[in-house]
Amino acid sequence: MIDTLEGYGAERSLVEIACNLQEITPVFVHLYKGNALRTVLERNGIKVYSLNISSKYAYREAVKLLNPIIQKEKPDIIHSTLFRADMIARKLKRIHPEILLVGSFVSNSYGRNRYSQLPTVAGLKLFFTQIQDRLTSGNVDYFISNSHTIKQTNSRALGIPPDKIKVIYRGRDIARSEKKKKGNLESLKVQLNLINKKVFLNVGRLQKGKGQADLLRSFKKVSDKHDDARLIIAGEGPFREELENLIGELNLGLKVQLLGYREDIAELLAISNYFVFPSYYEGLPGALIEAIIAKKPLILSDIGENRECVPGENALFFKPGNIEGLTEKINEAIQTSTWEEKTEYSLQYAHKNFNITEISKHYESFYRKIVGTANAHH
Numbered sequence: 001m002i003d004t005l006e007g008y009g010a011e012r013s014l015v016e017i018a019c020n021l022q023e024i025t026p027v028f029v030h031l032y033k034g035n036a037l038r039t040v041l042e043r044n045g046i047k048v049y050s051l052n053i054s055s056k057y058a059y060r061e062a063v064k065l066l067n068p069i070i071q072k073e074k075p076d077i078i079h080s081t082l083f084r085a086d087m088i089a090r091k092l093k094r095i096h097p098e099i100l101l102v103g104s105f106v107s108n109s110y111g112r113n114r115y116s117q118l119p120t121v122a123g124l125k126l127f128f129t130q131i132q133d134r135l136t137s138g139n140v141d142y143f144i145s146n147s148h149t150i151k152q153t154n155s156r157a158l159g160i161p162p163d164k165i166k167v168i169y170r171g172r173d174i175a176r177s178e179k180k181k182k183g184n185l186e187s188l189k190v191q192l193n194l195i196n197k198k199v200f201l202n203v204g205r206l207q208k209g210k211g212q213a214d215l216l217r218s219f220k221k222v223s224d225k226h227d228d229a230r231l232i233i234a235g236e237g238p239f240r241e242e243l244e245n246l247i248g249e250l251n252l253g254l255k256v257q258l259l260g261y262r263e264d265i266a267e268l269l270a271i272s273n274y275f276v277f278p279s280y281y282e283g284l285p286g287a288l289i290e291a292i293i294a295k296k297p298l299i300l301s302d303i304g305e306n307r308e309c310v311p312g313e314n315a316l317f318f319k320p321g322n323i324e325g326l327t328e329k330i331n332e333a334i335q336t337s338t339w340e341e342k343t344e345y346s347l348q349y350a351h352k353n354f355n356i357t358e359i360s361k362h363y364e365s366f367y368r369k370i371v372g373t374a375n376a377h378h
Contacts (some may be wrong), residue, residue, distance in 0.1 A: 001089055003082040005041075005048075006034030007205070010106040013146070013170040013286055019044040020173075020360035021064040024281055024367050027073050031062050031085060032328050036261075062088045063095070068094060071176055076371050077102055079084030079144075083109075083129065087308075090139040100374055105145035105165070108305060113187035113320060117209050121187050134158045142370055144363075146170045146284040166366055169308075170284045171359030176292045177266060181250070188264075189271050192257065197230040198334065201272035201296075203265055203287040204279065206237030206258070209299060211320060218278075218326040220250045226334065229255065231250030231276075269294035274333050277301065277375060280320045284308060292350045295343040297336070299329045304306075310342040311349045314342040 005011055005028070015037045018026040028041055028182045029049040041048050042196035051065050070078075070092070080097075080102040093101045108114060109128050115123055137158045145151040151165050189195050200219070204210045212233060223229045233243075233256070240258065245254050262268060265287070269275070275291035275298050282288075282305035289309055291298060298315035300306045306315075316333055318325035 001029045001031070001078060001080045001085045003030065003084050004032050004034030004103055005030045005037040005050075007036075009205070009283060009286055010104070011037055013106075015040055015080060016171065016173060016356050017360050017363055019048055020356050021364055022360070024364050027075070029066065029069060031088065038180075057084060059084075059088050059091060063091050066092060067095070070099070077367060080104065081106060083133070086140075087136065090136045093139045100370055101139060101143050102370070103140040103143045105150045105154045106283040106364045108150045108153055108283070108303075111150075111153045111281050113280040114209060115353060116321075130157060138154060138163075141374075142166065144168050144366065145149070147305055147308050149308060150283060167364065169354055169359060170286055170289065170361045171354050172286065172289050172293060172350075174293055174354070185267060185271050188267055192232065192259075192271075194230055194271060197226075197228050198226060198274075199230045199272040200229065200274045200276050200330070201268055202231070202233045202235075202276050202278075203268075203290075203293075204233075204235045204277070204285075206233070206235050206239040206243060208239055209280045210235075210237075210239075210367075211280055212243055214245065214321060214323050214326060216250060216252065216256065216275060216276045218323045218330065219256065220252060220325045223255045224328045225331065231256045231273070232259055232268065233257070234259045234262040234265060236258050265290060266294070269296060272296060272341035274330075275297060276326075276330065277306065278318075278326060279303065280307070280321065282306065282336070288348060289354050292346045292354075295347055296341045297333050297343065298346070299326070299333050309354075310346050310348075312345075314346045348359060 027047045031051050031053055033054060035050050038048050040199040053062060077100045078089050079102040080086045086103055089101055097101050105111055117139040118126060137160055145165050146169060147166050148167050151167050155162050155165055166204060202215060206212060220229045243258060247253060269291060277288055277298040277300045278302055284305060287307060298310060300315045300317055316329040318329045
């Protein structure tokens with residue numbers, strides 16, 4: 001059960017995991033409008049229910065619509081992902097206590113970095129969300145966290161015993177990503193006006209916590225020094241207008257492009273020289289894992305979630321929010337000649353830790369184990 005099937009992060013990861021499950025039969029329900037990934041699931045023979053609720057919450061309506069689906073599908077487990085789906089699943093658990101409920105930790109929602117990003121009113125709103133989350137989390141039997149970093153912060157923030165939380169990383173289809181990209185990369189370069197340019201890529205939802213405003217301010221300084229530097233940002237979100245205004249204000253119109261939501265991230269990585277990721281908080285960032293698989297030099301904010309993806313000092317790290325530091329690291333990246341060794345090391349690490357077929361096996365064995373435990377207790 002998930003809020004929508006639109007987006008790069010949790011949505012895409014879950015879809016990839018589900019498509020690789022061998023012995024468990026997944027059924028997807030997305031609650032609100034937005035079904036870009038529905039066709040991928042259906043192509044893989046996975047049943048999808050689209051509730052397409054149009055108001056922002058409508059928890060009661062959702063429960064009403066879900067009851068007949070539960071009667072029909074008779075699930076052993078309900079696994080919810082993202083906040084609204086979590087809240088609705090916890091209401092369902094009261095009606096169907098016999099069904100195991102698994103929650104997901106996909107983002108460092110209540111960490112200090114997130115709060116530091118918010119104005120007072122938004123900070124209070126997040127605090128009320130945290131209280132709501134904390135008060136209802138007792139209804140959940142188990143949680144899957146996609147990184148050790150967010151297991152720690154969420155366990156603390158929500159008062160959940162650590163032994164109820166299983167860490168399973170997010171995965172990517174590494175073999176598929178490594179296959180040489182089809183599609184004419186030269187024509188993509190021409191189309192985006194990037195021939196003979198130093199290309200920096202950022203991928204992520206356009207929102208304040210992703211640090212894209214910092215990146216623009218820093219890139220202004222970089223491009224003053226390196227006239228051939230270009231920045232492309234792939235992703236859509238509520239922060240677009242602010243970023244567009246900032247691009248105008250910094251006079252970066254010819255050097256920065258906001259590409260919107262893209263399906264061709266692998267190709268964009270292939271035509272880029274560097275990957276920049278200035279987030280204040282993350283889950284386990286799938287976009288970063290894709291950049292590692294593409295063997296791109298990495299310039300990353302120094303947060304636990306990014307450190308879990310890149311072993312040792314195989315990326316250039318800077319303190320989140322430190323624009324001077326970011327500028328320094330981008331300039332250093334341009335000058336560094338030892339990238340081949342670093343990117344190869346990170347790729348081998350990704351093979352070991354983030355391979356989707358292995359990740360899906362971890363999910364299956366976890367699901368089987370908790371159903372086995374529940375049956376033993378009955």
